[in-house]
Amino acid sequence: xxxxxxxxxxxxxxxxxxxxxxxxxSAIIASILIPLNCYWIVQVEIIWxxxxxxxxxxxxxxxxxxxxxxxxxxxxxRLKLPHLSxxxxxxxxxAVVMASSVASHDLIQILVPSLPxxxxxATPENEWKELFFGYIPRWLTVSExxxxxxxxxxxxxxxxxxxxRAWLSPVIWWSLxxxxxxxxxxxxxxxxxxxxxxxxxxxxxxxxxxxxxxxAGRTNIFRDKAMWAGFSISAFIDxxxxxxxxxxxxxxxxxKLHDIGRFFTEKPWxxxxxxxxxxxxxxxxxxxxxxxDLTFSCWFFYLFRKAQLxxxxxxxxxxxxxxxxxxxxxxxxxxxxxxxxxxxxxxxILYLSRRHLKNVLxxxxxxxxxxxxxxxxxxxxxxxxxxxxxxxxxxxxxxAGMDLWVAxxxxxxxxxxxxxxxxxxxxxxxxxxxxxxxNAGHIMVDILGSRRIGVNNLLMISYFWFFxxxxxxxxxxxxxxxxxxxxxxxxxxxxxxxxxxxxxALGVLSAFWADLHMSYKVPGAPGSGxxxxxxxxxxxxxxxxxxxxxxxxxxxxxxTAFTLFLMAMRMRFLWFPFxxxxxxxxxxxxxDYIWFTLxxxxxxxxxxxxxxxxxxxxxxxxxxxGLILGEYAVGSFWSALSVILQRRTYAFWIF
Numbered sequence: 001x002x003x004x005x006x007x008x009x010x011x012x013x014x015x016x017x018x019x020x021x022x023x024x025x026s027a028i029i030a031s032i033l034i035p036l037n038c039y040w041i042v043q044v045e046i047i048w049x050x051x052x053x054x055x056x057x058x059x060x061x062x063x064x065x066x067x068x069x070x071x072x073x074x075x076x077x078r079l080k081l082p083h084l085s086x087x088x089x090x091x092x093x094x095a096v097v098m099a100s101s102v103a104s105h106d107l108i109q110i111l112v113p114s115l116p117x118x119x120x121x122a123t124p125e126n127e128w129k130e131l132f133f134g135y136i137p138r139w140l141t142v143s144e145x146x147x148x149x150x151x152x153x154x155x156x157x158x159x160x161x162x163x164x165r166a167w168l169s170p171v172i173w174w175s176l177x178x179x180x181x182x183x184x185x186x187x188x189x190x191x192x193x194x195x196x197x198x199x200x201x202x203x204x205x206x207x208x209x210x211x212x213x214x215x216a217g218r219t220n221i222f223r224d225k226a227m228w229a230g231f232s233i234s235a236f237i238d239x240x241x242x243x244x245x246x247x248x249x250x251x252x253x254x255x256k257l258h259d260i261g262r263f264f265t266e267k268p269w270x271x272x273x274x275x276x277x278x279x280x281x282x283x284x285x286x287x288x289x290x291x292x293d294l295t296f297s298c299w300f301f302y303l304f305r306k307a308q309l310x311x312x313x314x315x316x317x318x319x320x321x322x323x324x325x326x327x328x329x330x331x332x333x334x335x336x337x338x339x340x341x342x343x344x345x346x347x348x349i350l351y352l353s354r355r356h357l358k359n360v361l362x363x364x365x366x367x368x369x370x371x372x373x374x375x376x377x378x379x380x381x382x383x384x385x386x387x388x389x390x391x392x393x394x395x396x397x398x399x400a401g402m403d404l405w406v407a408x409x410x411x412x413x414x415x416x417x418x419x420x421x422x423x424x425x426x427x428x429x430x431x432x433x434x435x436x437x438x439n440a441g442h443i444m445v446d447i448l449g450s451r452r453i454g455v456n457n458l459l460m461i462s463y464f465w466f467f468x469x470x471x472x473x474x475x476x477x478x479x480x481x482x483x484x485x486x487x488x489x490x491x492x493x494x495x496x497x498x499x500x501x502x503x504x505a506l507g508v509l510s511a512f513w514a515d516l517h518m519s520y521k522v523p524g525a526p527g528s529g530x531x532x533x534x535x536x537x538x539x540x541x542x543x544x545x546x547x548x549x550x551x552x553x554x555x556x557x558x559x560t561a562f563t564l565f566l567m568a569m570r571m572r573f574l575w576f577p578f579x580x581x582x583x584x585x586x587x588x589x590x591x592d593y594i595w596f597t598l599x600x601x602x603x604x605x606x607x608x609x610x611x612x613x614x615x616x617x618x619x620x621x622x623x624x625x626g627l628i629l630g631e632y633a634v635g636s637f638w639s640a641l642s643v644i645l646q647r648r649t650y651a652f653w654i655f
Contacts (some may be wrong), residue, residue, distance in 0.1 A: 006514045020485065021087035021280040021495030023236045027502060029069070029084075030095035034503060037061055037096050037185040038510035039517075040104040041159065042645045044651075047518055051639045051651035054473040057431055058206050058286065058628070059114045060101050060653070063213070064636035066093045067629070070213045071269030077217060087491045089214045091499035094482040098500050099507025102178060104473035108511040110466035110530040115170050116142040117531035122150055128535075137400045138167050140463070158516045168518060175508040177396050181467070184389035185418065185476040186497065190375055192419070193483050195356040196426050205289035205429025206477075208621070208627050211485050213448035221622065230626025231633075234281035238634035238652050245638075245650035255279040257654070271313030272306045277596040280653065284429040284524045285592075285627035288602025288620070292609070295602040297582025302344075305587055308332045333555035334587050335437035336446065340440065340559025341584035345436045348567055348580075349423055376483055376493040397460065406444075406457040413440035414468065418476045424581050425477035426484070430440065431508045431597070432472060434590025439468040441537075446552035458541050465534035473588070475504075478540050526592040559587070593654065616620040 040061055044051045053060035069084070076083035084092070102108055118136065124127040142148065147166035150156035158164070183566045196202050212221045220414060221227055245249040261275035287295055312332045330336075350357070362369040364380040372378050377385070387457060390411070397407035417440065421433060440462040450458060479500055486493040519526055566580040591598075608616050635652040640651040 015223070015326065020542070021491055022498040022502075023088055023621075024089040026084065026088035026499070027095075029088075030092045030499065030502060031506060033069075033092065034099040035504045035510040035513070038099055038507060038513045039067060040640065040643055041100060041103045042109065042511065042514040042518060044107045044186045044639050046515070046640055047157055047522060048648045050104055050642065050648050050655060051635070052654055053636075053639065054100050054106070055432060055434070056282075056427065056653060057429070057472075057477075058209065058432065059097055059100045059473070059478075060632050060636060061639075062093060062097045063210060063629075063632050065096050066080045066210055066213050067633065068578065070082075070216055074222075078615075086214050086217070086489050087486075087495070090482070090485055091496065093210055093214070093507075094478075094496055095503035097478050097482070098182070098475060098503030099510060101473050101475040102182075102479060102504060102507035103271070103511035105183070105516065106470050107467055108508075108515055109164035109527050110469060110534075111174060112515045113525050113527040114463060114466060114531040114534055115174075116151060116525075117528065117535060119143040120148050120525075121535075126539070132455055132459050132538065135401055135459045140173055140400060141170060142166050143389045152523075153517055154519075155520060156520045158520045171512050172317070173396070175505075175512070176625045177393065178464065178467075179501075179504055180389045180392045180396075182475050182479075182500075184386055184393070184415070186479055186500060187377070187382045188415065189386040189422070189476060189480045189483065191357070191360055191375045191379065191386075192353065192422075193376065193480065194374075195353045196369070196423060196480070197484055197487060199356060200352070201292060202423070203289075203486075204426050204481055205286070205291075206425060207485050207488070208289050209479050209625055211488055213452045213626055213629075214485070214489065215508070221625070224622040224626075226619065227626040227629070230281075230285065231624040231629075232626075234285075234627045234630035235634045237281060237640070238631055238650070241652070242634065242638045242650035252394055255268055255281065256652075261555040267312050268313035271309045273309065274592065275306065276592055278593060279600070280431075280597050281627040282631040282652070283597035284601045284604075285596045285624040285631075286429065286431045287524050287598050288567060288605050290429050290598075290623040291427070291599070292605055293577055294582055294600055295489070295598050295605070297578060297579040298428075298430065298586050298591060299602070300578065301583045301586035302327065302591045304583075305334060307446040308334065330360070330551065333552055335442070336552045336555040337559035338435065338438045338444050338584055338587035339446075340556035340561075341563040341580065342417055342420050343556070343578060344560040344563035344567075345420045345423075345584055348564075349419060361586070374487075374492065376497055400460050400463075401456045401564050402460045403454065403457055406453060407460075409444060410440050410461065410464070415442055415567065416473070417447075418474065420584070421471055422477040422480055424585065425482060428581055428585070430585060430591075431594050432474050432590050433474075433585060434470045434588065434593075436470050438588055439471075441468060444543060445554075446549045446556070449545075449547040449549070451545040451547060455542060458538055462538040464528070464536040469530070469533070470590070555556050558580045559584075578625065580646035 041054060041398065051060070066089065070089060073083045073089065118128055119141070122133070142151070144162070144166040147163045150163060156163075159230070160301065194363075208589045212219065216222055237255055240250070240251045240562060241255075244252045249257055255278065257276035257278050259276050260275055261272050264270050264272055309332070359369045360379045363372065364383050367380070370379070393405055398404060417435075424430070424433065440572065441464065443460070444453060483493040486496050563580040563583060566578055566583060570579065605617070608620050631652055638649040639651065
C-alpha cells in the first residue's frame with residue numbers, strides 16, 4: 001500500500017497532467033491541424049471517394065491525429081521538455097472532431113456542389129426555371145457565368161477575384177448558419193448532459209479509445225501486451241491488403257463486404273436484396289464496448305427487417321391493396337417505421353427527463369434548484385443560447401423565403417432526431433448510424449403532403465439536404481462525448497466549449513476552402529451526385545404534388561407503437577432482451593455494413609462474460625482497443641498516402 005505522502009504525490013502528478021483544458025498553445029496546435037484534416041477529408045472522401053473517415057461514428061482521421069500528437073507529447077514528456085496536459089490534448093482532439101464533422105461526407109461536401117447546381121444544369125427540357133427559379137435566394141447560391149463554368153469544367157483556380165466574389169456571399173451566410181446550428185446543439189447538450197451522464201449513467205462506449213490515448217501518460221496503454229496483440233492483428237490485415245491493392249498477385253484477406261443476398265435467387269427470398277457480411281476489425285472492436293443487449297437487438301432487428309422484405313414480396317401487393325396503401329412499392333415502409341421509432345424515442349427521452357428538465361427551468365429562473373458548477377454552461381445561458389441560435393436560424397429561413405411555421409416544424413423534427421441520435425450514441429455507441437431516407441423533410445412531406453408545404457419551402461428543404469441526408473457525421477453526439485471524456489479526466493467541461501467553437505468556426509472556413517480549392521482544379525464538380533439527389537427529390541415533389549401519404553403515416557404510427565411496446569416491456573421485465581434503440585437503428589440502411597461484426601462482437605463478449613466474468617472482460621478490453629487502433633493507424637497511413645501520391649489507395653472501410 002502506498003504511503004500517504006506517495007499517494008499525495010501521485011495525486012498532484014495526476015492533477016498536473018490533467019492541467020487546464022483550452023489554452024493558447026492548444027488553440028495554436030488545433031488551428032494548424034484543422035486545415036490539414038479538412039484538406040485530407042475532402043481529398044479522400046470526395047475526390048477519391050475512398051476510405052470515408054467521417055462515415056464512422058469514431059472519426060478515423062481525428063483519432064489518428066490525436067495518436068500522433070499524443071505520441072509526440074509522450075516523447076517531450078520523457079525528455080522533460082514542455083508538453084501538453086491531458087486537458088490540452090482533449091481540446092485539440094475536440095477541435096479536430098468538430099472541424100471533421102463540418103468537412104464531412106454529410107455536410108460541406110454536399111452543400112458546396114448544391115449551391116451552383118440548379119443554375120448550371122437548368123435546360124428548357126427540364127423546365128427548372130419555370131418550376132422553382134423564382135424562389136431561389138441568390139444570396140445563398142452561385143449563379144455567375146464565369147465562376148460556374150470554371151467550377152464545373154475544372155482546370156482553373158479558386159484564387160481569381162471573380163471566383164472569390166461569386167462565392168463570398170453564400171460562404172459567409174452558410175458559415176453563419178452552420179455555426180448557429182452547432183451552437184444550438186452545444187446548448188441543448190449542456191441542458192441534457194447531467195441527465196444522461198449522471199442520472200441515467202449511460203456508458204458512452206465510443207469514447208474508450210480517445211480516452212485511453214489521452215490518458216496514455218498515466219495508464220501505459222502503449223505498454224499493454226493485449227493492446228499490441230489486437231493492434232498487430234488488424235495492422236497486419238491492412239498492411240497486407242494495402243500492398244495487395246498495388247500488387248494484385250498478392251491475395252487480400254477478405255474482411256470487407258461480401259454479399260450473401262446473391263445466393264437467394266427465387267421469389268420471395270430474393271427480396272432480401274443486398275445482404276453483406278463483413279469482418280471489419282475496428283467494428284468488432286467497437287462492438288465489444290457496446291452493451292450486450294443493445295448489440296444483440298441491432299443485429300436481431302436487422303434480420304427482422306430482412307424478414308419483412310421477404311414477407312412483403314410474398315403477400316405485399318395483396319396486403320397493400322387490402323389496407324388501401326397508396327404506394328404498394330414502398331411496403332413495408334421501413335424508413336417510415338424508423339421515423340415512427342425515432343419520434344417515439346424522442347417522447348421517451350422527454351418523459352424520462354421530465355424532472356430534470358423541470359429542475360433546469362427552475363434553476364434558470366431562480367438559480368436555486370440544481371448545482372451548475374460542473375456544467376459546460378449555466379442553464380440560463382444554455383436556454384438563452386438555444387433561443388438566440390434558433391432565432392438566427394429562423395431569420396435565415398425567413399430571409400430565404402420559408403414560411404415560419406414550416407421552418408419551425410422542420411427544425412423541431414431535426415432537433416428531435418438529433419437528440420435521439422445523441423442519446424443513442426451515449427447508450428449504444430454503434431460503429432455507424434446511417435439513417436438513409438429517414439429525415440425531417442421526408443417526414444413532413446409524408447404527413448402534410450407536398451402541395452400544402454409549398455414551392456418556396458420545398459426548395460429550402462432541398463438546400464437543407466446537406467445536413468439531413470444520413471446523419472453519419474452528426475456533431476451533436478461528438479460534443480456530448482467530449483464532455484464525458486472531460487468528466488473522466490477530472491476536468492471541468494466549460495473550457496471545452498472554446499475548443500468546440502474554434503473547431504466549428506475554423507472548420508467551416510477550412511472545409512469551404514478545401515472543397516472549392518479542389519473543385520476548381522478537378523473537372524466535373526466533385527460531389528455533384530449529392531446535388532442531383534436533392535434536386536431530383538425537389539423536381540419530383542413539384543411535378544407530382546400530392547396529399548398526405550396515408551400508408552406512410554400508418555407505418556409511422558406502427559413504428560411508434562411498436563417502439564413504445566418494446567420500451568414498456570423492458571421497463572416491466574428485466575429479462576426482456578429486445579431494446580427499442582436497436583429497432584429504430586436497424587430499420588435503416590447503415591446497419592447493413594456492420595451487422596455481422598455486431599454478431600461476432602456480441603458472441604465474443606457473451607462468451608468472455610459467461611466463462612470469465614467481469615475480470616476477464618476488463619483484461620480483454622485493451623485487446624479490442626488495439627483492434628480499433630491498429631486499423632485506424634494503418635488505414636490512416638494508406639489514406640494519407642493517397643493524398644501524397646494523388647491516387648486511390650487501399651481503404652479498410654466500405655470502398
